[in-house]
Amino acid sequence: MHKFRVSTRRREELQDITSEVARVIGASGLKSGLCVVYCPHTTAALTVNEGADPDVAEDIISGLGHLVPSSLRFKHAEGNSDAHIKASLFGPSLTLIVEEGRPVLGTWQRIFFCEFDGPRERSVFVRTVAGGAGKE
């Protein structure tokens, strides 16, 4: 398993980690298979979305804030239940296809670490698995 660190700078932030994930896959020597990117935190998550226009990441954060307002009455005493809910909505892991030693992404897609309760020092775990079975 590979690990890398992410330093977030705001309470909520989408940080582009595509190049870090691509570097891990390159270093693993895997040419064809899968790559699982995993977030070991309960107030952060991972997603894939548009990276060309940074307004999209801003809109995702503001849209999620509309969905899960921090003003909702929650029980959890730390006051960050909105971040826990957002983490489960986006999910802790991404499973990507690897071809020719690189993650397969669409033209506009980038991989993002989603901070919902920062700023913090965070970790990302990556596992590569060889694949492509039978007549693939």
Place this chain on the structure above:
Amino acid sequence: MHKFRVSTRRREELQDITSEVARVIGASGLKSGLCVVYCPHTTAALTVNEGADPDVAEDIISGLGHLVPSSLRFKHAEGNSDAHIKASLFGPSLTLIVEEGRPVLGTWQRIFFCEFDGPRERSVFVRTVAGGAGKE
């Protein structure tokens, strides 16, 4: 990696792609393992849900429209930020178990391509990986 095309006909639509995914797995020759279905678009996604009653797919679209109204004020100039948010909520990939050459699904489950900014010509990528380890 296998690819197939999906032609969507409305701005928002859940299209059942179960038979296409099953066909790809059958053609790969894989009997036991995993199948990753991947959506390379940033305003579309994949999900698994009930296929027997088409009202469920309609309710999912209308329920998501309640969650993420397109009337929210967004920055992204293309005016489709609601679609980007819905794409991240449902996610770009599905990881399915393969047994006896077929995807393992519950009685009522079907695999859906989720269009949030159509109609468009879309692509779906599929990777199969052999598996079942140790005493499996």
Place this chain on the structure above:
Amino acid sequence: MHKFRVSTRRREELQDITSEVARVIGASGLKSGLCVVYCPHTTAALTVNEGADPDVAEDIISGLGHLVPSSLRFKHAEGNSDAHIKASLFGPSLTLIVEEGRPVLGTWQRIFFCEFDGPRERSVFVRTVAGGAGKE
């Protein structure tokens, strides 16, 4: 493929299944690779979130109830469309990294079965795949 049962006791409930998943991985003999946990139901899902404070699970259920109110007008005659939408928001599968025969989780993370239309008898499927490629 391994299976285990989950008995839910309320309409909506997050039930900690971490020890069941760890037991399945242990029994498979897998030391290093991936584990896919799959929910074959259309009104239930899986997630990873904080398990130390049970208030977090309660807040996730109440927060989701705010997102997808059961009072929305839906077409599906069974009256459980809110549960179908929540199932797709959290998703039917989790892909976990396995190291030293155990699922890799963060300090506060636990694996939860998410019941949205119970109480019911439910099933969970698990597939393990050996991995760690190249220089891993």
